[in-house]
Amino acid sequence: MKILITGANGMLAKDLIQILENQRYLVVGKTHQDLDITNKDSVIKVLKQENPDIVIQCAAYTKVDDAENNLNLARKINAKGCEIVAKACNEIASTMIYISTDYVFDGEKFSPYTTSDTPKPLNNYGLTKYEGELAVKNNCPKYYIVRTSWLYGKFGKNFVDTMLNLGTKYLNGEISELKVVDDQIGCPTWTKDLAQWIAKIIKNEPSYGVYHICGGGKASWCEFAKEIFKIKGMNVKVTPCTTEEFLRPAKRPHYSVMTPSFIIRPWQEGLAEYLQDGGQLS
Template identity: 45%
Template structure:
């Protein structure tokens, strides 16, 4: 009998990738967007998860608009904190393993060191605080969980930094990109494969999953244009040059301690992943 996996946020950038990969690997996949299951409606969540009785729940639905979250904190906490509680409680009730997709924004980015899974959290803005509250609800209400923190996500679905750069590269001769924020780009396909590997085990806990290595947004943009052969005048600028409603962590580089200590497959370098993405999409 094939395992049943229920995926929230199934119409999102990562959700679509997860639905495709788990289907391809022979799982019985139930992918729910907001239209089929509103995670903020506890009764509906309990009914749907109770009906499907999945072996695994992958919770990738979230309020991800970082700047908008600053002006609508209640909405962000409703979705990212209480929505996650609803999913955790319902998943626990049917005995399903739970994967909660979290973020590098749980850190303030003030240190020069990479963050491992045991580094103290200290989110700067509403988005990070609401996602961290979601993590806490998962710890409080679920017994078999994987909290997967990821960062700088891009892939073939949805809008993302790589697609934006490619579009701007065709329209402009010069472009300014922030060079004082560093982190780890993450290709959705590699993230989905890592999640697939996790859920086959009982090695529960917190995981930092991103591609290997790190870069600034400026270096990321430079690599994108180099890979596709677009000649553009790239100008490094600072975060202060482009004020945004939400503060971003200046350093959100991940150390993949849990992947290593639990003997999971190490994830390829971001540059290799980027090259693969651009060649195949």
């Protein structure tokens, strides 16, 4: 089976490439330089040349705050780009796997979101990712939409490594306080865990549709940070704060916990393994 992955330089894509190659799939990774998903002619040409059985759409505009001032660019990549890829997949009868986000929800439900809940994005990033979902549904009948949340992994900048850096500064006396938001609740997810579950979808071929794949359980960013320091044995005092104390251009949902579509291990176990592996590569 041949699998083509867009956005091949991204944090999730790099884990996917390693895991799928280890499972003996023929994997073709395409970076932005190799494949501009917003260029219709280029997409059709590349997909027809490669003729993959599956296309995993990892390419995306993921700068949540910047999207507030760059809606057109975010929409061009996350919505229009997905529409182009979806139509090309349909043309060559490929299955499309689209990576989406918990930010398609507004966080006002305050109980775990299921795949049947109606999205209602709060910010432009979530809006354009949801538009991407609709583009996939409307243009490629053979699709899996995989919503995930709070990703971290060794191949990109992430919350875990930011906390470790700040924790070290705290212990060295470079900063006197470490405040972390405590009123946003979600599901921390290791990219390697997500990649392994996507590989299971490819292998098991469940019904086409929407799936939630995220770390089991829930946490606030503050609880997430405390668990990081606990596992690392770092005596760092984490001070809870509110979203209002740490204002960002893009609104975040206060509660974006999703009900996983599969029985997934607790997020703490994935975090412990990530930290045991050494975290981010230099």
